[in-house]
Amino acid sequence: MTLAALGLVGCAQPLAPTHGPAEEARRALVQQLPATLLLVGEQHDAPEHQALQTELVRQLSEKGQLGALVLEMAEAGQTTQGLATGASESAVQARLQWAQNPQRWPWAAYGPSIMAAVRGGVPVLGGNLPASQVRSAMQDASLDQRLGETALRQQRDNIRDGHCGLLPESQIVPMTRVQIARDLTMARTLSNAAHPRRVVLLIAGNQHVRRDLGVPLHMSSGLETRVLMAVTDGEAAVPTAADRIWRSPPRAPRDYCAEFRQQMKR
Secondary structure, rough: OOOOHOOOOOOOOOOOOOOHHHHHHHHHHHHHOOOOEEEEEEOOOHHHHHHHHHHHHHHHHOOOOOEEEEEEEEEEEOOOOOOOOOOOHHHHHHHHOOOOOOOOOHHHHHHHHHHHHHHHHOOEEEOOOHHHHHHHHHHOHHHHHHHOOOHHHHHHHHHHOOOOOOHHHHHHHHHHHHHHHHHHHHHHHHHHHHOOOEEEEEEEEEEHHHHOOOOHHHHOOOOOEEEEEEOOOOOOOHHHHOEEEEEEOOOOOOOOOHHHHHHOOO
């Protein structure tokens, strides 16, 4: 099957079956995805979304259609390029400096996708802004010009709301610049990894992959980009932010703001 045969069907609508047998639904999804650059958004605490990612990586790799896997969960410059397909998980983690990542992403959640790529001979690339560059990004006023006025205002509102209104207002502008710098770094990593005949797949949070706010706004022109956002049923999603929205079954309610308040106290 050629990559063109994977053509995208429809726009920003749930896939059928949405709540059928999970594995069958994930397999059906692969047949409806495009080539070039595929940005897959997730809710970080949704195991169903990580299972979807693993299925995408596995199938595209098995078909010889995956050129690279790019991760929000590792810093730009880290890569498994050159590792043997039989490399151990510890060797892969060392290449991606997984244990040193300040955000401490759980390996149990992302390891299956990463190892599926490695086993298929596909390089895994860190795509996120290095921690060493966060402070300079906070002070870089030129990042404010990367977005239009409406998108910049929305990004700032998202930072404010995403931190439950608990951040001092003085931190909103610098934190928004970091978000933009992260999107810009992921976009550059994707552009550099683009392959004329294979898919380059990004795994990142839904806010990062949004067409109206995130990575797609910073992509090199001429690169075909498609966005798939995975959300749990009942969660709001902006239809125009993605080419396809994949809904997983609802999960038990969780008070993120209560958790964040406890973190702030500590």
